[in-house]
Amino acid sequence: MSEAEAPELGDDRSLLLVDDDDSFLKRLARAMEKRGFDVETADSVAAGRAIATARPPAYAVVDLRLDDGNGLDVVEAIRERRPDSRVVVLTGYGAIATAVAAVKIGATDYLSKPADANDVTAALLASGDALPPPPENPMSADRVRWEHIQRVYEQCDRNVSETARRLNMHRRTLQRILAKRSPR
Structure with missing residues (x-):
């Protein structure tokens, strides 16, 4: 700007x-x-x-x-x-x-x-009615998914089984996701 x-x-x-x-x-x-x-x-x-x-x-x-x-x-x-x-x-x-x-x-x-x-x-x-322009570098869908999984994992006190249950995800799949680095 x-x-x-x-x-x-x-x-x-x-x-x-x-x-x-x-x-x-x-x-x-x-x-x-x-x-x-x-x-x-x-x-x-x-x-x-x-x-x-x-x-x-x-x-x-x-x-x-x-x-x-x-x-x-x-x-x-x-x-x-x-x-x-x-x-x-x-x-x-x-x-x-x-x-x-x-x-x-x-x-x-x-x-x-x-x-x-x-x-x-x-x-x-920004004026009250005007919407701000879209961000120049929005988070990717993969990043948003990763952030959500991390948030639920933290809310479950880093319990993989409970997190997998709440996310309706297989436990091993969740473990693989958690072992990876965050996407950009």
Whole structure:
């Protein structure tokens, strides 16, 4: 997105970034500062809620799964203090159920990782009715399948038999999938 076609930032350029991946958080913070945002970061639900309560931001980017809980708790805290805030939820585990939950709570948009600063900026500044453009590098179908299997595997406490049962998959097939590297 070039500067000529970039939507205008309002007078309040405050942006809260909440993610427990420290390197991603620092990279995104630097990129968003270059785009004119006044960035504040948090690496946990507790820190995000504290900032949202003390200084509710005009914009926010919140990771869904954090070490100490669910990022939707931060979204709720922002919405309570500042209903006009534009909030984008990021996650490495894209699923329709979590996207619906995020939007119901008040998120403006929902992006799957890896999302770059251009995707995040477009989502934050998109007008209410306009759909953001499709991503330049969407996840492949194989990658989406792999991510889903990994998420269910983690939710089953890394129990192969239980994961295979829930996915209606043969146990040996699941073991082969888990032994492979992730697709691109």
